[in-house]
Amino acid sequence: MDFLYLKALHIIFVVTWFSGMFYLCRLFIYNREALDKPYNERQILQSQFIIMIKRLLFGITLPSAILTIFFGVCILFSYGTIPSWLIIKLVLVFLLVIYHLSLHLIYQQHKKGVFKYSSDQLRIWNEIPTIFLVAIIMLVVVKQNISVVYGIIGLVLFVIILMSTIKIYKAIRRK
Secondary structure, three states, X not given: OOXXXXXXXXXXXXXXXXXXXXXXXXXXXXXXXXXXXXXXXXXXHHHHHHHHHXXXXXXXXXXXXXXXXXXXXXXXXXXXXXXXXXXXXXXXXXXXXXXXXXXXXXXXXXXXXXXXXOHHHHHHHOOHHHHHHHHHHHHHHHHHHOOHHHHHHHHHHHHHHHHHHHHHHHHXXXX
């Protein structure tokens, strides 16, 4: 298969994978917040959220992750040697897979009616893939032109801004 087709398919499945992860965490938040509803409403909402989460996780997010990795490996084999920026990207993707597995664990807990995290904690957890997305895109686009020091400083500043935004949103929401 042509390299550009592999790259296009890889990007398409990266987008669907990330979309699924973002929406999964939102559904976890809504499912958790349903605990505050009256019993009948809570039962209806939570049973519907579990169905939605299961379909999203197993119908879109997991297949997209598998296809992202598959096409990524195909692209990897097209390189003669592995550039240093790609090694860093592979480490970030590995950490992203661990994050994805954590979403599966949260789903398993919610399915059993176990809610270990508050909706505020889940909101913060929902921002983790944003950090990975920014880091990976910057790395792939800028490649060797990025300074590791400036890259880390930029990522730390981005995380600080992101967390500050969450705190501001929380304060506005509480009013």
